[in-house]
Amino acid sequence: MTEFVTLILATSTVISHVIIFVVLFILITKKKFKVAYQFNLQIKKYLKTSHKWFPLLIVLIGSLSSLYYSEVSGFLPCELCWYERIAMYPLVPFLLVGWVIKENIFLKWSILLTVPGIILTIYHYQLQLTQFNINEICDLTVPCTERWIWEYSYISMPMMALTIFLSVTIISIYVCWRKEDNYYET
Template sequence: MSVRDKRSEDDGWLTLFLAWMVALIASLGALFIGEVMGQTPCILCWYQRAFMFPLALILAVSAFRMDRGVWPYALPLSGAGLLIATYHVLLYYGFIPEAVVPCGKGPSCTDAKMTIFEVIPLPVLSLLAFAAISFLLLIDRREHAR
């Protein structure tokens, strides 16, 4: 194995590891906010969790097995979560009219309590996490194709 191949393999592991860390931190953060802080998630938050939690498991296995062929499984999950998070952010900031709001029961998707440290909206954090994971998976895919 040449030095370049070894470096490429190490870089591939790093991108998978970073994607896993983002998914793990996002998943643990969602659990902390819901279970420890007692903040009930809205319906859109539940949908985003449904895509983030499996990503944490899939990316952990792929990172530690150095399985660079994970992107066909992980990228659709991340992309779907990214779409829901984008919709949630647009809804949170009022770009989508109230008539289209899916949160009829339970906590509001646009509640002012949907922030961390009363500054950063949770939907924005979710959007950033899904975007980072998607970006890292696309980098890994490009490197794997070489």
């Protein structure tokens, strides 16, 4: 069962990476290419209706997956995994409240948790790639360099968490922090 769940989550992570890349490319090139501009309008239209529940769904899946791996599969979380969980778990009730009361402020301030989560997961992923722990953050019984998951030659648990944090951050910036361009059609 764990292998099936891992395959689903790893494949979803790869698909998310493609979507993140395409969305960022569109946002960067929207003024240069008409096709990118049209896609940008479609993204804007989609996020106008789903920007409150979509980040909540992403974080909920990530949190439940994390709990599944530690409680059902028996994977022991390392010290950095716990810090990443501290950044991710509060996002569920935080974004849930924002979704229920229909306020963007919760999505806007979710960046206070997602940016540290991004930094932690990048550091953790780097430790897994190099297998070299230059400091003593992690203990020897559950090392941070342990790869419980390694799919598609690059997907690990920190990479999955990084994808979640990046997705919520990009949605938050796109919806709440960017200035409206005057050439947008509403």
